[in-house]
Amino acid sequence: MNLFLKAAKSLSKKEKVVSAILLLAIIWSSYFIFLGDGTSIEIAKSKAYSEGLVGEITHLNPVFTEFSEADTDICTLIFSGLTKYSSETGEFEEDLATHTLSDDQKTYTFTLKNELYWHDGTEVTAQDIYFTFADVIQSPDFINPVLKSNFEGVTIEMPDSRTITFTLNSINTFFFSGMTVGILPYHILGEVPVSELDTHEFNRQPVGTGAYMVTEPYDILPDGSSSVNLSIFPEYYGEVPTLSDIRFVAYPSITELVENRSVWHGAARIQQSLLEEMDTEDLVTYQYELPQYTALFFNTDSDYLYTNKARLGISKAIDKDAILEAIGYKVKIHTPLLELEQVEWIHTASQEEAQGAFYDVGWTLAEDDTYRTDENGEPMILHLARRDFYETNELQEEVISTTAAIIQEQLAELGLEVVIESYPIDELTEVITSRDYDMLLYGQSMGYNLDTFAYWHSSQATEDGLNLSNYQNPKADFYIESIRGTFDTEEKQTLLDSLADVIANDVPAVFLYTPSYYYVVDTKLTGVSFETLLRPRDRFSSITSWIFN
Secondary structure (H helix, E strand, O other): OHHHHHHHHOOOHHHHHHHHHHHHHHHHHHHHHOOOOOOOOOHHHOOOEEEEEEOOOOOOOOOOHHHOHHHHHHHHHHOOOOEEEEOOOOEEEEOOEEEEEOOOOOEEEEEEOOOOEOOOOOEOOHHHHHHHHHHHHOOOOOOOHHHHHHOOOOEEEEEEOOEEEEEOOOOOOOOHHHHHOOOOOHHHHOOOOHHHHHHOHHHOOOOOOOOEEEOOOOEEOOOOOEEEEEEEOOOOOOOOOOOOEEEEEEEOOHHHHHHOOOOOOEEEEEOHHHHOOOOOOOEEEEEEEOOEEEEEEEOOOOOOOOOHHHHHHHHHHOOHHHHHHHHOOOEEOOOOOOOOOOOOOOOOOOHHHHHHHHHHOOOEOOOOOOOOEOOOOOEOEEEEEEEOOOOOOHHHHHHHHHHHHHHHHHHHOOOOEEEEEEEOHHHHHHHHHHOOOOEEEEEEEOOOOOOOHHHHOHHHOOOOOOOOOOOOOHHHHHHHHHHHOOOOHHHHHHHHHHHHHHHHHHOOEEEEEEOEEEEEEEOOEEOOOOOOOOOHHHHHHHHHHOEEO
């Protein structure tokens, strides 16, 4: 024992980190050998806290998590960013680094904190930060349009090994909140082409700087589920959680998640209809709403929908209350500016006003005809594209298919023929890129800062942009840019109201609803609390208070 202690004392800081990691890996691996292949681990047999997810674990890489909710949740614990969000205070805080803002409010300087280490014991440097943002996110080969748009035109420099600067072309009050992106390790991925990052082995067994580390690559189990085991990183720079081990299991469908209730202690993104079917006797339920919405986007370049009057007519034909009643949702919206009160404006349904608008644009309905013809007397058909969730989330499929069917029926009552075309996500991405639709039923998440730039600024009406309506209005651009450019609360409120009016008058989309979700956890888990969730992953911001008995 004395020899062991002397040997331990002689190790350097880095050597102690590596030794601790190896020891934990051995313990964890031995633990799961006793459990077999892990396809159905009962709670009674597992001392680790376990969460159930819906979907598939594919990229445990923080710059690709936009494409998978399961990956997003897990990466929150593995990686950390320059900033972080607190669900308890509703504020953004410094994380890996302290920061200062220049007098002109355009240059952010981040200085790394002391003794920051990757899970493999390597020290974190500014080179890792530069690599993540300049080499990867700003690369022409980077395929995540949301992240890419946040750093367009930003000059990134590395004055020394502990400092990184971001200089903006103009003031962006949302920029600080965008720095929550998990940092990538340069010493592992620095030589990997950006175009190959999404298929690299790193995504199966990543190395991060977060409170938890992956001890072995994630598994794809025989039943179609996928799982990954996390354990505490002993040299984590922040407050270390009391939960030593966490296991995530992602199921192909919500039905399988519920059927495997004995395997998990907690699950997020549970909808009301499913909650009513579940046995919640030993579960504590937390309700939350996210800054996201589902809308019917109009392709303003469509031969039928390029005029405001045509889009207004369709907007007036859609009864949102009937949709919400059918799908069991409660929160109706009329603007993408979710920080505003959702007042009716011009969106109140009226068949009479809809018919008047159709008449004005030359869409006529002969007495004996079922559907309208256009101004040239030609039969007109509107194509509505949507995502097919059939194989991934049956509840979401029911919601989206019901919404599309009701829209189809409501427009048919006024003589508009609508053809619904559903696509799996890969095919829908191609359809969106080519804007091959008249209307698109789709959901958008406003994320942490509610910034509308990526979704509604005219510069984003491109193949790789997320302006799904191809909406372009100089007034809207001015207000979007001005909202970014002011820290004054009252001025920002005035600008938001003005932007809302412009969007409402242009009718680039019919904004429908935002869903309510529930987070359920076993009564054995205590200390769970949050005031404001902007994303489901934010539930982990208070994980240091969680105790699993």
